[in-house]
Amino acid sequence: MNSEEEGYNVNFDLERLTSALEIVLEPKFYKVCEGCDSILFKKTIICPSCKSYRFNESEGYIINTATELAFEEKKSVIQDDLY
Numbered sequence: 758m759n760s761e762e763e764g765y766n767v768n769f770d771l772e773r774l775t776s777a778l779e780i781v782l783e784p785k786f787y788k789v790c791e792g793c794d795s796i797l798f799k800k801t802i803i804c805p806s807c808k809s810y811r812f813n814e815s816e817g818y819i820i821n822t823a824t825e826l827a828f829e830e831k832k833s834v835i836q837d838d839l840y
């Protein structure tokens with residue numbers, strides 16, 4: 758039997774990489790929540806994840822956060838701890 762397989766196990770999430778790339782290319786449309794480091798659209802008023810209304814709008818910081826999110830493992834933030 759021919760059991761040769763060309764099975765690549767792609768471990769990174771292509772969708773995540775794509776959206777990170779969009780953010781890196783145009784950080785001016787985004788901002789980072791200071792409560793939970795989520796990247797949100799600039800028009801967002803209150804963070805949907807942690808209900809924070811403080812954001813970091815520095816483009817360098819947004820790019821950094823997007824890059825980190827693209828390559829790091831899914832982190833599990835336990836938001837219920839805030840209350």
Ligand SMILES: [Zn+2]
Nearest residue numbers: 790793804807
């Ligand atoms: Zn947040």
